[in-house]
Every structure is written in C-alpha cells, then in structure tokens.
Amino acid sequence: MQSIQGVGISLKHQHFQEFMNHKPDVPWLEIHTENFFSQASTSSKYLAKIRQDYPISAHCVGMSLGSAAINCPVREQHLHHIKSTVEWLQPGLISDHLSWSASQGGHYLPDLLPLPLTEEAFTIVANNIKQAQDILQRQILVENPSSYLTYVDSPMTEWQFLSSLAEETGCGLLLDINNIYVSAHNHHFDSLTYLNNIPLSAVKEIHLAGFSTEIVEGKELYIDTHGDRVCDDVWLLYEQAIKRFGALPTLIEWDTNIPDLAVLLEEKSKAEAIITKVASIEKSNLIANTVNGQS
C-alpha cells in the first residue's frame, strides 16, 4: 500500500501523456475508481504505467453508501468491481461519499444524491460502510457532499452525522472544504462551526475544488462543479482546516472543463504555501510560548 502525503491532484486522461513523458513533481494522484473498472482499457493501461511513479488514492463515486435498498445487486456488483480494482491498484486511500445513487427498484443515478439525516439513514449508512470495509478489508474514508436541498425530516446536522459514523464504523473522514463552503451558503450554516465540530482524529484527507453559481427561482445557489480554481474564501477556510487538523493529504480536485496541467500545479502550489505558512506560524508560536514559559 502506497503512502499518501502532501498535496496531490486529480489524474485526468487529458494529462496522461504529460505524466508519462515528463513526470511532474506531484506527491500523489487521485483517480475515480469507476473509470478504471476495465483493467484492459486504454485508460487502465496508462494508469498501470503512471502508478509505477506515483502513489494513487482511489476515490469512488458509486458505492451508494446511503442506499436503503436491501440485497441490492446494483450496489453489491459495484462493490465487487471496486474490490478488484483496489486489489489491482493497491491505493493508499479509498474514499466515497455520504450520499446515495441506487434505489430499491434497481435503478442507478450517476450523481451524489443527498440523504435525510435521520436515525434510519444513520443505521443504513453505518451498515453499508461496515459492509464496504468488510469486502475491501480496509478502512474507507467518507466525504461530505455538496447539496442543494434539505429534507423536512432531517434532525441531525451533517457534522454530527459524519462524526457519529466515524465513531460507529471506524471509517475515516474526507473533508471537502469546498463542499462545506457550498452547502453552508445553500443551507445557511456557518462553515467554521462545521469544521470545529469534526473530531480531529477522524479526518484523513482534504479536498479542494471550484464551484459555479446558478439562479433558481430568484435565489442564488452554489453548485459543486469541480470545474474552476479554488475561490479565495475556500482558501481561507482551508487554512483554518490545516490549523485544526494539521497538514493532512490534500487534493486539488478538477473534473470538468479540464485545464492545462500547469493550472492544477499552480493550485497545488497555493495549497502547499498555506501548509508551509501554518507550520511556520505554529513553530513561531511554539518558540514564543517556550521562551515565555522560561521567563
């Protein structure tokens, strides 16, 4: 299993050749596991070569951890596809989302659909995470999604729900700082309250991405598109997250309107600068406290 540390970027097929030919200085890469289910595909053959030089994190979008469907062949088949891809890739981290995609009727929507945060949903998600961890024989990380609606019956906050899941199942958390920012805007909660209520030891990875805006019935919603640079407010929130959780592995995530690799590398450098800045402040504070303690 490969070690995932520092600031990585999404691996997109548009950049395969650059990674093969020039081996840019990136400590790790994250893939969408579902894009590599066929190990014979052209993409998988590129990945087989690229992974010789870069640790890989396997980010999944289809485990449907919030699906209430019982004995759901769509979910079970998907989990076994993930298992064989994970056995092949031996990724440093495996993650998916607090969301659902598959219904009881055997239908599947390729999207990260929101859950009502109820006791019923908690039991279902916890069981599904345990099942996934049993099948994969290792810990998975669960990511907070962006959402655009809330349910009438949803008594828990997302941070309570995630924190309890980590405690109940032993899963880790993947905090997407952009998703916190997007959902906080859409549902009128405070991003820092969210961050400050997530247990320190549970978080194992951070995601950063860009979003777009959309006017729906006269109201402005933020939409998580992963198609732009990280916005200034999210960089500020990221700094707070690094202060709270430490220098966790961080991903620059980009899935639509894929730019030149140089753009992703610039965003990576910004994240690295923030990690360095926080470490420097902490070091100064530590020295100052030590000196003050002596006098």
Added chain:
Amino acid sequence: MTKLAELQTNFIHDCLSGALTADNTLMANDLNTQLISAQGLMGIYQSSAIANITNSLSLSYPVIEKLVGKGFFQVMCKPYIVKHWPTSGNMDDYGEYFSSFLAEFEQVRHLSYLEDVAQLEWRFHQSSLANDNSYFDWARLAEVASSETITFLLSPSVSIMSSTMPVDKIWLMNQVNAPENIELSLDGDGDSDIFIVLFRQGLKTEMMTVDESEFTFLQSIENGLNFETAIESAKAVDANIAIDHGLKKYIELGIISGFLI
C-alpha cells in the same frame, strides 16, 4: 418498503421521468420549500443527472454527436434516458440500446445510416474495454492431428458487423486527422454491403473491412462452429476463398486468439 427506500425511489422517479410539475413531483412533501419550490429543487438534480448520463453517452457515441451536433445530441439523449434508466453504477455499461432508439426517433429516422453508425460506435466502445488477447499457441496447433475437430476462438475484443451503409467511411471521416480523399455514397441499395471486423491491438481498436466470405467464416467462429463447418459456410459464399492465408492473418492480427479440440 422502508421510509428511506420509498423516498429514494421517488427521488429517482422525479429525476428521470421527464418534465417536473407541481402535480407530478413525488418529492414535494419531503423537501424544505420555503425558498425554492420542490420542482425547482428537484430540477437541479434532474439537470445534473441528465447531464452526467448524457456525458456517458457522448463518450460512447462521439461520431453520432458530431453528426447531429452537440446541441441536438443533448436534446436527443433526454428521451433516451427517460426511456432507459441506468441500472448499473458502471456507466460504461450504459447506452446499449441507443442505435435502435435512433432508428425510431422521429427527428432523425430519415437518416437511416445513424442506426448502424451507432452500432459501430457501441462495438468500438465494447472492444476498447474487452480483456486482452491471450497468447496464441502455435506449437500446440502444429501438434493437432488432422482427424481432430478444431474450434477456433475469437479474441475478447473482436466484434464483427455488416451494414448496407458505408458506416466505416462515415466513422473514418469523423475522426481527428481523417483522410481527405474518402468518397461517400449513401444510396444504400444493398449491392455494396460492407463487412467490418473490429479488433484491438495494443491500446488501439482497429477497424478492418473484409469480403463476405471472410465475414461468414469469422461469423461462424463467433457462433462457436468448428473449423470444418466454418470453411463450408465461407465456401458457400465464395468457393475460391483462401482459408489458409486468412487463418494465418487472423491469428497474426490477434483476431483469433485460441482454439479448442
């Protein structure tokens, strides 16, 4: 069905059942709608789901998208998605019925070549995902006694099809760096049927046209017929077919990758 299972069934229904109105939005009572109506909220997820699924179709059918235009392709995908809801989390599996849908879709029904171009693209897509060829055991073939019945096996990436339309040329003309000298006739009079073999070599799926007797030979192998029967079928089309030359070529190209005795 549990409360959450019912909610999820209704959610997918709202996303994939077509136009949302205040009357037909099943999720209306489950959502907080103080700021935005239920159909407005579900419309966000509907748009996102349709866009994601359309993107999958676009990846599998790039030539069809180019032929009808990106905007119309999106228009055309929506009724297909409403008719064929995804049933797998592996979106590579989605889009199997697109060619027959195009044959029925009123606005493009007159473009009779689209159905076969779509079928060719689906076969390209499947070929690109198929398992690699196994190594052909020439030495073992040389040891087989002439009295034994041999059944050859096509490689997993091989796909064969015929068409009354010049779909091979249409496909080629719509590739990046397409040759400029392709002559195209869309009469489709049945006298110029084309026979196509797709097979993967390394990272690339190749397309090769063959004559009817070769096609019949390969089709017989695909159908699991033994070598003698495949030869008889091919000779019924062309008594002069050079099977020995063809067999060597198919093995060398990786079209035939094994055999059973």
